[in-house]
Amino acid sequence: MLYREAGQFKTSYAKDQAVFPIIQDRWFIALVLVVAYGVVPLVANEYWLQAVLIPFLIFALAAIGLNLLxxxxxxxxxxxxxxxxxxxxxxxxxxxxxPEINILVVFVMSGFVAAGVGIVFGLPSLRIKGFYLAVATLAAQFFILWLFNKVGWFYNDNPSGTITAPPRTVFGIMVAGPRATAEVRYFISLTFLVIFALLAKNLVRGRIGRSWMAIRDMDVAAEIIGIRPLQTKLLAFAISSFYCGVAGALYVFAYLGSAETEAFDLLQVSFPVLFMIIIGGLGSILGSILGAAFIILMPIFLTNAPALFNLPMPTDLSKHIEEIILGGLIVFLLIVEPKGFARLWQIAKEKLRRWPFPY
Amino acid sequence: MNTARDIGDVLLKVEDISLSFGGVQALRDVTFEVRAREVLGIIGPNGAGKSSMLNVINGFYHPDEGRITYKGTTRTAMRPHEAARQGIARTFQNIALFKGMSTLDNIMTGRNTMMHRNFLWQALYLGPARTEELEHRGAVERIIDFLEIEAIRKTPVGRLPYGLQKRVELGRALAAEPELLLLDEPMAGMNLEEKEDMCRFILDVNDEFGTTIALIEHDMAVVMDICDRVVVLDYGRKIADGSPDQVRADQGVVDAYLGVSHG
Amino acid sequence: MDLMNILFIAPFLDMADSPVFLAEVVIGGVLTGVMYSLVALGFVLIFKASGVFNFAQGAMVLFAALTLVGLMERGVPVWLALIGTAAVMVVLAFIIERVMLRPLIHQEGIILFMATIGLDFLLQGVGQIAWGSNVKVLNVGIPNESFEVGGILLNEFDLFAALIAAVLVGVLAVFFQKTAIGRALRAVADDHQAALAIGIPLKTIWVIVWSVAGIVALVAGIMWGAKSGVQFSLSLIALKSLPVLILGGFTSIPGAIIGGLIIGVGEKIAEIYWGPAFGGAIEGWFAYMLALVFLLFRPQGLFGERIIERV
Structure with a gap:
């Protein structure tokens, strides 16, 4: 089927404002969903689900959260x-x-807790910007992890200092804990991602998304046309933290199974998620997902590819190669295409739309 | 000059406004008024404090001294977003559009103060939020028609030429349906044709919606042509105030423009 | 009341109880602070002249230290290795200017900041692949004997480090205030366009500041490396310099020094006297929380210039 929008006339603003205004895009998304729900669980083995797909879905959710902010x-x-x-x-x-509350509901409730914490650490954003704000969020990073590490109440005074996903069922199906199957955890992560990606898309194409972008592009002008800077920024912090909070809940309950604070370390989590959105595309929901896929897949590729050619690859070497590729790619993308993969995807679509004509 | 409209009572009055940055006195005891439905020109040489005056009116700068009375309420200062909610909109000397967003989205931001659905509705994009969004889209499309910028609706404004950006910025200010519209050099850097278009838009806005307009402009021919009244600032002081003809004949104004030394 | 006692009374009683110990804690803090200052200094230089917030300063410290150790391990004499490393840092400055800064010149600060995060990873990867990632011992022949003055234990190495830092700051101050290049640097910091208009070649200036920052990184790398070994964690010092900069102001050289000292001393005292009340290890976040409080009340820092917004 050709990728064309010729002949697809919109007869109302409602149709023009739809998420996927072009028919082919709608078909494509439908296809992706069918594959994700119907085909993947049939063909993917335990390793792929556990080591690749589940972390990808969860980090994509966190990346959407950070991208909103x-x-x-x-x-x-x-x-x-x-x-x-x-x-x-x-x-x-x-x-x-x-324990009687449905665990899926608990995930969402935890999102709200994270949103509250996000608001507190977002408060300085009224007075400070850019890298100044980065320092404020670093304070959150170090302080919160220290708190969870030191105060036994948070991990129920467990002698090992870890939190472990207890067995939980929803409608009789084991969804968390050691006996939950990878397939179930995959379905849960996927569903959370699909729903919250759609909600995020709705937010960014409406008034709130425009207010956020206005603050981003020129905060002074935004205030002058009547956007309240504090409310707008705090809402961004709250919603972003909500997404990250839900992702964090899934990270332990649908992926790791048990964790201590080190699992949420700056270098383990905060930087990689930032790289996902830079590489995938700042200001793009699709980009967040593409970026997450890239960051999750690259190390797996680097560890496995040399083995295919019988080349030795010590782990620390592959780690440093990963750093070089990541660092280089970030600098490269910021120079040539700050909108990341998402923009390249868009360009490809524009070319496809005109094909076979060059212009 | 258009005299057909009936100029009303005082909409905005600034009294004894003084403002300084560090040691520099930007404004000194400036007093003038803007009447409902008029087009007021604010002129003066570079550095006369014209932009600072607009910034004081819409709350971006807080004056050291003086009072501002807008629609009968007197205050010393307010926050810019409050001013916007009170019906004051403005454009900027150096275009202040949101460069990453399309023309449509930029103008839609102008209607922000009128949209009330909370984020939960918006996240669902159902019911009231959707209706509201579409309603405002309709209003914005009328502005797009009015300013004749249909073709660039979905273009990111960063890619537009200067003249069109100015027009989009005017559109964003109009979208707020302001009572008082502040225009900071709306025609700077335009060619004759673009200036004529812009003059036409300004007069049409004034005429059709009864919007009060205060504008800063350097092109005297334009000012004399479209303004009902003119306020002249020089070195932060008001040196003249009156009809274009009165101001043109004023010796102090002539001196200021010719650069007679300030004894 | 017990809590009040732990927070507001007991720590001060402890201090009064043993002034010698307090003095040792303060001196320890000052010396760590000097180290922070050295790294923060590199940040300030680059920020002043190019408006770039260089997150990669920590990676530059690591890179310089790795290069130095690497050369010395291959039998290069110390003096030659120092010159060689300095030369590498200058070459690095050229490459960074040409490849990264020039194309990004008109971008916003936040984009440049993120680019330097990329650079940070790149340098860490390159440095560790080139010179190996095991912990290395750096010995450039600085004396390291302990002695006692008035009951307080001091270390020659620490004094030497403080001296080096003081000399470096002095040299930089003279460089900025008295030389033609220094004045040009300050002009560029104030206004890029204006500096270009009066014929100051921006790219030369940028190469110079990044080179100077590279050499400052080398000095910091030698000090930290000799103290705690050359390893990956060196690049994390950059994170500690961020609160230092917030306290001192991003554009002030004396600010970087004093900010470093405040953070160094502050976190040591907090850890030793208040840490037990919180379960310890508050050194990890104390500096950031202090900076956060500062940001709320004095965003321009102790010595930074006040920002006036314009439209």
Whole structure:
């Protein structure tokens, strides 16, 4: 089928404002969903689900969260790991105190807890910008993780200092804990991602998204046309932290199974998620997902590719090669295409739309 | 000059406004008024404090001294977003559009103060939020028609030429349906044709919507042509205030423009 | 009341109880602070002249230290290795200007900041592949004997480090205030366009500041490396310099020094006297929280210039 929008006339503003105004895009998304829900679980083995797909889905959710804050509202955050930790620890506390609450509901509740914490650490954003704000979010990163590490209440005074996903069922299906299958955890992560990606898309194409972008592009002018800077920024912090919080809950309950604060470390989580949105595209929901895929897949590729050619690849060497590729790619993309993969995808579509004509 | 409209009562009055940055006195005891439905020109040589005056009116700068009375309420200062909610909109000397957003989205931001659905509705994009969004889209499309910029609706404004950007910026200010519109050099850097278009838009806005307009402009021919009244600033002081003809005949104004030394 | 006692009374009683120990804590803090200052200094230089917030300063410290150790391990004499490393840092400055800064010249600060995060990773990867990533011992022949003055234990190495830092600051101050290049640097910091208009070649200036920052990184790398070994964690010092800069102001050289000292001393005292009340290890976040409080009340820092916004 040719990728054409000729002949697709919109007869109302409602149709013009749709998420996917072009028919072919709608078909494509439908196809992706069918594959994700119907085909992948049939063909993917345990390793692929556990080591690749589940972390990809969860990090994509966190990346969308950070992209709302950094890519849309222009507020740089290095505290993603901490906000994810809030979600994970909140889930742990709530579900151990109230085991009868549906765990999926608990995930969402933990998102709200993270949103509250996000608001507190977003408060300085009224007075400070850019890399100054990055320092404020670093304070969140170090302080929150220290708190979860030191105060036994957060991990129920567990002697190992870790939080462990207890077995939980929803409609009789084991969804968390050691006996939950990878397939179930995959479905849960996928569903959370699909729903929240759509909600995020709705937010960014409406009034709130425009307010965020206005603040990002020129905060002074935004204030002068009546956008309240504090409310707008705090809402961005709250919603972004909500997403990160839910992602953090899934990170422990649908992926790791058990974790301590190190799992949410700056270098383990906060930086990689930032790289996902730079590489995928600042200010793009699709870009967040593409970026997450890239960051998750690259190390797997680097460890496995040399083995195919029988080349030795010590792990620390592959780690440093990864750093070089990441660092180089970030500098390269910021220079040539700050909108990342998402923009390249768009360009490809524009070319396809005109094909076979060059212009 | 257009005299057909009935100029009303005082809409905005600034009294004894003084403002300084560090040691530099930008404004000194400036007093003048803007009447409902008039087109007021604010002129003066470079550095006379014209832009600072607009910044004081819409709350971006807070004056050291003086009072501002707008629609009968007197205050010393307010926040810019409050001013916007009170019906004051403005454009900037150096275009202040949101470069990453399309023309349509830029103008839609102008209607922000009128949109009320909270983020939960918006996240669902259902019911009231959707209706509201589409309603405002309709209003914005009328502005787009009015300014004749249909073709660039979906273009990111960063890619537009200067003259069109100025027009989009005017559109964003109009989208707020302001009572008082402040225009900071709306025609700077335009060629004759673009200036004529812009003059036409300004007069049409004034005529059709009864919007009060205060504008800063350097092109005297334009000012004399479209303004009902003119305020002249020089070195932060008001040196003249009156109809274009009165101001043109004023010796102090002539001196200021010719650069007679300030004894 | 018990909490009040732990927070507001007991720590001061402890201090009064043993002034010698307090003095040792303060001196320890000052010396760590000097180290922070050295790294923060590199940030300030680059920020002043190019408006770029160089997150990669920490990676530059690591890179310089790795290069130095690497050369010395291959039998290069110390003096030659120092010159060689300095030369590498200058070459690096050229490459960074040409490849990264020039194409990004008109971008916003936040984009440049993110680009330097990329550079940070790139330098870490390159440095560790080129010279190996195991922990290395750096010995450039600085004496390291302990002695006692009035009951307080001091270390020759620490004094030497403080001396070096003081000399470096002095040299930089003279460089900025008295030389033609220094004045040009300050002009560029104030206004890029204006500097270009009066014929100051921006790219030369940028190469110079990045080179100077590279050499400052080398000095910092030698000090930290000799103290705690050359390893990956060196690049993390950059994170500690951020609160230092917030306290001192991003454009002030004396600010970087004093900010470093405040953070160094502050976090040591906090850790030792208040840490137990919080369960310890508050050194990890104390500096950031202090900076956060500062940001709320004095965003321009102790010595920074006040920002006036214009439209």
């Amino acid at each position: 950094t890519g849309y509202a222009g507020q740089l955050s290095l505290g993603t790991g901490a906000f994810m930790a809030v979600g994970a620890y909140a889930t742990y506390k709530i579900t151990t105190v109230f």
